[in-house]
Structures are given as C-alpha cells and as structure tokens.
Amino acid sequence: MKISFPLSLKILLWLLLNLLLLGAVGVGFLLGHGGLGWNALMAGAAGDHVQAIGDALVGELNGSPPAARDAALTRAGREHGVEFYLFSNRGAQLAGERVELPPTARAQLVPPAPRDDAAESPPSPRALSGPPAGTRPPPTEPPALAQVRGRGRFLLTDHGYWIGMRVPFTPDEYDPRVPATLFVHPASSWGLLRLLDVQPWLLAAIGVLVFSILFWLPFVRGITRSLGQLTAATGKIAEGDFHTRVSATRRDELGQLGDSVNQMAGRLDTLVNGQKRFLADVAHELGSPIARLQVAVEILESRASDPALHVQIADVREEVQQMSALVNELLAFTQAGLRPRAAELAPVELVPLVAQAVAREGAGDHVAIGIPSGLAAHADQPLLARAVGNLIRNALRYSGANTPITVTAHRGDDRVVLTVADEGPGVPAETLARLGEPFYRPEAARTRETGGTGLGLAIVRSAVAACGGEVRFSNRTPHGFCVEITLCAAD
Secondary structure, eight states, X not given: OOOOOOHHHHHHHHHHHHHHHHHHHHHHHHHHXXXXXXXXXXXXXXXXXXXXXXXXXXXXXXXXXXXXXHHHHHHHHHHHTEEEEEEETTSOEEESSOOOOOHHHHTTOOOOOOOSXXXXXXXXXXXXXXXXXXXXXXXXXXXXXXXXXXXXXXXXXXXXXXXXXXEEEOSSTTSXXXXXXXXXXXXXXXXXXXXXXXXXXXXXXXXXXXXXXHHHHHHHHHHHHHHHHHHHHHHHHHTTXXXXXXXXXXXXXXXXXXXXXXXXXXXXXXXXXHHHHHHHHHHHHHHHHHHHXXXXXXXXXXXXXXXXXXXXXXXXXHHHHHHHXXXXXXXXXXXXXXXXXXXXXXXXXXXXXXXXXXXXXXXXXXXXXXOOTTOEEEEOHHHHHHXXXXXXXXXXXXXXXXSOEEEEEEEETTEEEEEEEEOSOOOOGGGGGGTTSTTOOSSSSOOTTTOXXXXXXXXXXXXXXXXXXXXXXXXXXXXXXXXXXXXXXXX
C-alpha cells in the first residue's frame, strides 16, 4: 500500500528544513566564536554583561559597613530578579542574606596563596579609625590576587543555577583587598537568560520562527486549496459529471490548469451528450425497420408450407429479436443518460419497487428481499426501477439459475444504501474500475451465451446518477458480486 504525503505536509517539512539549515548556520557561527553551552556563554558577551553588573555592585560594596552591604545586595537582587551573595575565598560570607552554598559552589572558593598570616582576621580597630598621621595605607592588592582574578567566572547547574565571579573586595577603606567571589543565584532558567541578557535574542529567534511560518502559511494554503479543488473536480469529471467547473481566478500555472480542466469538462460534455443523442436517434430510427422485420417474419412463418423453411425462419426471428433487444437497451441507456436534468425526484418506497422488479424479471424463487418496511429514498421511480431490474437480470445471467440472490437495504444518517448481491464467480479485480462504461464487458469474447451488449451496468450508473446517487461495484469473499446504490433518504 502506497503511503500518501499531502503537499501541505511536504511544504511545511521543507520550511522546517530551511529553518534547521539557518539554525545550523547559527550554531556554526557560535562554534567559531567560542562554542556552545553555558561555559561558552559565560566566556562571551553575556558573561561580560554579568561581570559588569558584579563589578559595579562590588564597587558599591567596597568600604561600606555590613548593614549597607546587605541592603545593597538585596536591592540589586530585586532589580535583576536574582539573589546576590558575597563570600571570601576562605569560605566566610561577607554580605547578603545567610545561605548555605551547595558543595560544588563552595568547592570553587579557592583561598589565596599561603602567607605568614594564613588565618583571615577581621579588620583591626586601627583600620576602622584610619591610619596614623604621616603613614601610607598598605597595598590594596596582594600578590595572590592576580591568580584569583585569573580564575575568571563560572556557572554551576546543579542545585539550581549559581554564577560565580572573582572580585577584589575591600572591607574597609584602609584594609587590604580580600580575594572574594560574588555568587548570583537566578530562580529559574528564564531568570538566568534574562540576567545574561540573551532573552531578547531568544525572543527574536522565536519571533523569526513564528513570522516565517505565518509568512509561508497563506502561500501554502493558497496552493493546497487550489489543488484540492482541482482534485475534487477531476474526480467528479472521471465519474461522468461533466458539468463540474473549478475557479480559475489565479494568474499562475494553477490558474492555467484550472482553465484547461474547465475546457476539458466542457468538451467532454459536448462529446458525450452528442454521442448519446446520436445513439438515441439511431436507436429510434432503427425501431421502425426492426418492428416491420418482426411483422414480416411472422407473416413469412405463417405462409411457409415447407417445414425446412421453419427452421431458417426461426433463426431469422431470433436474430431480429436480438437486434430489437439491442435497440431497446440503447434507447434505455440514452434516455437515462440524457434525463438527469429532468429527473423528477420524489420519495420512493423500496419494498414494492424491488418486489415489482423481481416479478418483472421472473426471479421470485431466486431472490431474497431483506428491506425494512417503510424505508424510502429520494429517486425517480422509473429510473430506479430500471436500475434494480438490470442488476437482478445481470445477477441471474452471470451467477447461475440455482445461485441465491439477495436484495437488502439499510439507512445510515441521511443516506439509504440498496445492495444487490449474488454468489456467482464475480469479475476480475482489474475490471471493477471500468464497470459501468458503455459497451464495456469483462469477458474477452462476446457471445450470445455469456452476456448482452455491455450496456446493462452503464444504464444502472446513468439511472442512479440521474437520481442523485452513487454506485459502487465490488467482489464478495470468497466469491460473488455486489452492487451498492447510495441514495438520499426520504424523511
């Protein structure tokens, strides 16, 4: 079974491939300028943006009393939607609300190189009151600070998000700088993106994606709608509805195709109706000569005295009867085909109609009728009766005299389905699509024993189409043939 892929799906997949290629180009660009991932993001412009915020904040904290430091960190945290904490590299918290760092974050606190005064001590009272007169303040940056600052910034993603930045912190104006780390703790991924200032880029990327889809959507919808109309129209034309037309307002190749389909439908309508009218005229003109031939054969048979002539006259009479049957079928076919516009649709009860058709064909002993009483359909009664009669006659001819034939019907929503089924040999599967074509017969040889003229099912299809219905031919399992007629139900 072949899998069908709608054109709209193919175009959308092509659009997705286009966006993926653009994304691949963007990823390649990022890889060429520092790589991907949080570490690459922190090492780039986004990290510089966070570093600038941290440097400005630490610059405000330098030389401030502890209470002012905590207030400054709280205020900055509300402004940026994060939490700030300041720790010395020896592990002591210098500012911010009290917090217990995750083990991985605490492991990043690298103490300075060993010195004589290895233990970190609070600022001396002398530092709080200022240096003595005539003395210079101590150096503001110890030798180990360059090594600490060289560690740069980092991002930890376990236990939430923790950004760390190496900063030089001066507890007091006259104290030496203390190697410290400023921790930033965003509450969510979105808060982290906002802090890194990549939120506008992400929103821009989403906007480009949405805009691309909305930009392509009218184009895709226009093409698929036109193709859908063309598909539906050609399907109806293939079923014989040559009055079908499609909108041809487009000024591109699809519009030209629509014009061609409309011209083809008009040309087919002219040819087919002309052929049917020609057949009707021929059948009508042949009716009178054949009737005179039948009368002449009867007169000849009554006046022939030689018994040997009676055999030959009987052969002539049989041939004339075959010609008469062919002409009658031609008349029925052309009347059914030329009458759709004039068909008089009315509620038709199916039980009496089918019973009359069975009696007319003389098949009362072979046909089982299973139709609910009172079930009716909108149809032209003479045309529907002719279609049902042809189906019963066809089933009797091809299924055999002793093979059961069933005629059933049921209602589904606003439709009525009438089914004529037999248990004969059926037809070759490859011929099902052509059943109902005028003069088409599945048999390779046309003989008097194997069938008629190939107009019986064509009359059925034309008659049902005139009633506004549909016909479906199928084989039964394990053997048999089935015809379903679908009509509008009568309320």
